[in-house]
Amino acid sequence: MxxxxxxxxxxxxxxxxxxxxxxxxxxxxxxxxxxxxxxxDQFELYEAGLAVIDHEQSDFSNHFKQFLLQDNYEVIVEDDRDLIADKFYEGSLDYLVVIPEDFSETFAKDPNSIDLKTQASLNNQISSIFTNKINSYINIWNQYRIFYNHQIPQDKIPGIIKEIDQIMAPSVKIAAQSEMKSxxxxxxxxxxxxxxxxxxxxxxxxxxxxxxxxxxxxxxxxxxxxxxxxxxxxxxxxxxxxxxxxxxxxxxxxxxxxxxxxxxxxxxxxxxxxxxxxxxxxxxxxxxxxxxxxxxxxxxxxxxxxxxxxxxxxxxxxxxxxxxxxxxxxxxxxxxxxxxxxxxxxxxxxxxxxxxxxxxxxxxxxxxxxxxxxxxxxxxxxxxxxxxxxx
Structure with a gap:
């Protein structure tokens, strides 16, 4: 050697x-x-700008809106294509959700068939997080629909909403953070x-x-x-x-x-x-x-x-x-x-x-x-x- x-x-x-x-x-x-x-780190602390245009204005649609706004801030904008485009261009708006007039009725029958219009900025990570939030919300309600044989009684909805708030609030935040860590x-x-x-x-x-x-x-x-x-x-x-x-x-x-x-x-x-x-x-x-x-x-x-x-x-x-x-x-x-x-x-x-x-x-x-x-x-x-x- x-x-x-x-x-x-x-x-x-x-x-x-x-x-x-x-x-x-x-x-x-x-x-x-x-x-x-x-x-x-800045992204993990970042609150996305979300605009929700609610054409139904019901308790159900409002709950969905508030769920999406968790850990984010609301951007007020009219349902006008040019105004929405301006908000995206300015950078004040990251994600848009338009809730249709028949939201509650369609949701009670089949949440997967809702004509929910969405629009996102070029930030794919923000888009992915909101897509996951929407899918999580729909999946949870689908579980309750199966439990009640595809027909949720009206008097049970307020209680279900409270349960969903308890289930989803922490999990969405954790999902967003884990996605960034990955x-x-x-x-x-x-x-x-x-x-x-x-x-x-x-x-x-x-x-x-x-x-x-x-x-x-x-x-x-x-x-x-x-x-x-x-x-x-x-x-x-x-x-x-x-x-x-x-x-x-x-x-x-x-x-x-x-x-x-x-x-x-x-x-x-x-x-x-x-x-x-x-x-x-x-x-x-x-x-x-x-x-x-x-x-x-x-x-x-x-x-x-x-x-x-x-x-x-x-x-x-x-x-x-x-x-x-x-x-x-x-x-x-x-x-x-x-x-x-x-x-x-x-x-x-x-x-x-x-x-x-x-x-x-x-x-x-x-x-x-x-x-x-x-x-x-x-x-x-x-x-x-x-x-x-x-x-």
């Missing part, structure tokens, strides 16, 4: 560089993820994307540079003369390189959870992202080792890492959103494993949990695996060619 330990000692000399880049990542997280958290996985998807840049830079600046120092002809010749087998030396070098980069990656993943929530680990989407990030790590390390054999220049290793890290991060959509990227540049960046890993992160950020296509993510991971295997095989081919030349 002499070569393995020597490699670790070399890496230890560059720990300051690793600390610097991890510090940069922490600053990025502090500036961006904290903003996500603030927006999340969005935290998107913050994690953003956080894990930033790891790509650190992995590329540290891969070349620490792993690549240490590898090239260990491959210095004088050091290598001394070890071989002392009777250290070349095969064992190669295995220990490669093992040390992967052990160090995996240790750094584990630290970065831990930081991601520290800034988001360890609860995210229970989600399949987050588990898949972590697996994708790990495969990307292996592919990038394999690329670093390949380039180190192809272009063995110690003095330019740090510069090469910074340049490739910045170019790749901008071209694949890490530092700027892909909406602003030139399509040709984005397509060209697909030759890197980072493109496929970032694509998985984007896919998770842009979709609800139920809409995530895991087959798509697995295909992207398969591409990275093929790249990793290719780089490793090419590295061994180059290494064998150089050994023959040296002989």
């Amino acid at each position: 002499r070569v393995f330990k020597m490699f670790l000692k070399l890496v230890n000399k560059y720990k300051g560089l690793a600390i610097m880049y991890i510090g940069i990542m922490l600053i990025i997280y502090s500036m961006t993820i904290s903003q996500f958290a603030k927006q999340k 969005e935290n996985y998107k913050v994690f998807a953003f956080a894990i994307t930033q790891i790509n840049y650190i992995v590329i830079v540290l891969g070349f600046s620490i792993i690549g540079l240490s590898f090239l120092i260990m491959e210095d002809p004088l050091i290598k010749k001394r070890e071989l003369v002392s009777g250290y087998p070349e095969g064992k030396r190669t295995r220990e070098l490669f093992a040390a390189a992967f052990v160090v980069i995996i240790a750094i990656w584990l630290l970065l993943i831990g930081i991601c959870f520290a800034y988001t929530s360890i609860e995210n680990l229970k989600l399949k989407a987050v588990q898949t992202l972590i697996l994708s990030s790990f495969i990307h790590l292996i592919a990038v390390t394999a690329l670093v080792l390949f380039v180190s054999h192809l272009y063995p220049q110690k003095n330019s290793s740090n510069f090469l890492g910074n340049m490739l890290g910045l170019v790749t991060s901008f071209a694949t959509g890490i530092f700027i959103t892909r909406d602003f990227l030139n399509p040709t540049l984005l397509k060209a960046s697909s030759i890197t494993p980072t493109y496929w890993n970032v694509s998985n992160s984007y896919h998770v950020q842009e979709n609800m949990l139920s809409k995530i296509d895991y087959n798509y993510m697995l295909r992207n991971m398969s591409v990275m695996i093929v790249m990793a295997i290719t780089f490793i095989l090419l590295t061994f081919v180059l290494r064998r060619m150089k050994l023959k030349e040296g002989a």
